[in-house]
Amino acid sequence: MTTTRTTALIVGTGFGGVATAIELRRSGLHDFVVLEKAEDLGGVWRENTYPGSGCDVPSPLYSYSYARNLRWPRRYAAQPDIHAYLERTARRFGVLQHIRFGQEVTSAEFDGGTGEWHVRTASGAEYVTRAFIAATGQLSRPALPPIPGIGDFEGTSFHSAEWNHGAELAGKRIAVIGTGASAIQFVPEIQPAAAHVTVFQRSAQYILPKRDHAYKPWHHKAFRVLPILQTLDRLGFWLYAEFAQQCLSKWRFFTPLFERQTSRHLREQVADLELRRKLTPDYALGCKRVLFSNDYLPAMTKSNVDLVTEKVIEVTPRGVRTADGVEHEVDVIIYGTGFAAQELLAPMRISGLDGRALSDAWSEGARAHLGITVPGFPNLFLIYGPNTNLGGGSIIYMLESQARYVRDAVRILAGNPGRYLDVRPVAEQEWDTEVQTRLARSVWTRCSSWYRNEHGRVVSNWPGRTHEYRRRTRKVNLADFRVGAAG
Incomplete structure (x- = not known):
């Protein structure tokens, strides 16, 4: 087993992991490693390559504040352009040299005697680090629905986040299970060539128009000559998103x-x-994610598309059976059923002080002070942790705030050898009580969605404005922590 020692170790190379690496480098700290299980960086923007994949936040805001892109092809960027931007930015800020690809973390254990984390990978490598920074996010693991018979289907099937680009879809009968943010992007793309598309909808979605347009050469020239124009576009949408x-x-x-x-x-x-009746939601707007599309609803009106609202009860060898007893025979099943957002950091096995498992600490749902630190797990920092997701706006703004906070914490650790930071339970409890009390007044408690777990607890979302979160994470308050000594 090879062992590497480092001051900080980051897991994940999506926007959160890259942002944290950039902040460490900008602060003068170069003694860190970034682990990535895949052979390329990018997180969800590497994985989600389905047809029509793109962002529903305007590209001027869906980028780092310190790394503007004046040449976005469209106001709402597509997946290849976002992935290329992230890769280009990581190279520009010197992050690539810190990344070790093909390294899937399987476990991490805190050693109170040394104040260090021992992190192990599937390849047998071990990393010993003072700061363990998990930037795997909330939307990294595709989730298949608990429908009996999924493994019995004799045709082609796959999750939208694991798109099978070799699958022949032209002229095929296709079942789409799920109507969330991914499905409303890929359904209009596959509909024209398919023999028939059957969309199985559990609940209708609130859909707003997507005010999209291509940027012309004169746009790009104007942005270069007057960068403030893009800044104003970014500011305008940020204010709208805050509202x-x-x-x-x-x-x-x-x-x-x-x-x-x-x-x-x-x-x-x-x-x-x-x-139209079938496509009309029966719950409060915003309780589930509000979607943006100009072509999903028109696609649903096409003659080769059926919308089925009966509950799916079984996948059979030949297709999908619904609660009314009808078996819908298809050649392909595409699952647009989202991610295991409640299972943060899984399947990594993480143990803190006295060997306590993080899964036990989170038995009723993930929780963390500022969404970043967990009592009993010193020097563990989460990026895109619990209660830091947004119902509206750019998550990159939140990730920047967290990355700056973690940078501050790592600098404190680097300046105090042999010490560790363990957030006080009372600080975490006060934070959690405030967040959950505010969430109880929000729309997100009014229906079942991926924002809430089986206990009814809103695990994912932040209840305030992004500006408030940035203010509250501006620097580490040592009064919130117990500063422990190794040994």
Whole structure:
């Protein structure tokens, strides 16, 4: 077994992991390693290569504040452009030299005697580090639904986040299970060539128009000559997103404004009254993720598309059976069923002080002070941890805030050999009580969604504005921590 010693170790090379690596380098710390299980960086933007994959946040805001891209092809960037931007930015800031690809972390154990983490990978390598930074995020592990018979299907099947680009879809009968953010992007792409598409919908979605357009050469020239134009575009959407986030978490009296927009969008794009009824949500707007699309609703009106709202009860060798007893025979099944967002850091086995497993500490749901630190797990820092997701806005803004906070913590550790930072249980409890109390007043407690776990606890979302979160994570408050001594 090879052992590597380092001051900090980051797991994951999505936007969060890269942001943290950049912050460490900008602060003058170069003694760190980044582990990535794949052979390329990119996180969800490496993995989600399905047709139509792209972002629903305008590209000027969906980028690092210190690494603007003045040549985005579109206002809403597509997956290849986002992935290329992240790779280019990592190279520009010297992050690539720190990454070790093909290294999947299997376990991490804290040694109170030395104040260090022992991190092991599937390849047999061991890393000993003072700061263990998990940047695997909330949306990294595709989730298949618990439907009986999934393994019995004799045709082709795959999850949208693991798109089978070798699968022949033209002229095929395709079942799409799930109608979330991925499905509304790939359904319009596969519909034209398919013989038939059957979309199985558990619940309808609120869909807003996507104000997208290609950037012309004159746009790019204007951005180069007057970069403030892109800054103003970024600022404008950030302010709008802050307003939307506040509406979802607190200012509920503004909800009808958004509901009218989604209703008008549906009415304008779907003339058939029965289909429109099926596509009308029966829960509060914002309780599930609000989606943006100009072509999903028109695709649902095509003659080769059926929308099925009966519950899926079984996958058979020949297709999908619903609660009304109908077996829908298909050649291909595509699961657009999201991610295991509640299982943060899984399948890594993580043990803190006295060998306590993180899975035991989180038996009723993941929780962390500022979404970053967990009592009893010293020098463990989470990026895109519990209660840091957004109902609206750019998650990159939140990731930057967390990366700066972690940078501050690592600098403290680097300046104090033999010490470790363990967040005080009272600090974490006060934070959690505040967050959950605020969330109880939000729209996210009003239905079942991936934001909540089986205990009804909202594990994913942050209840305030991103500006508030940035202010509260501006620097490490040592009063929130027990500064322990190794040995």
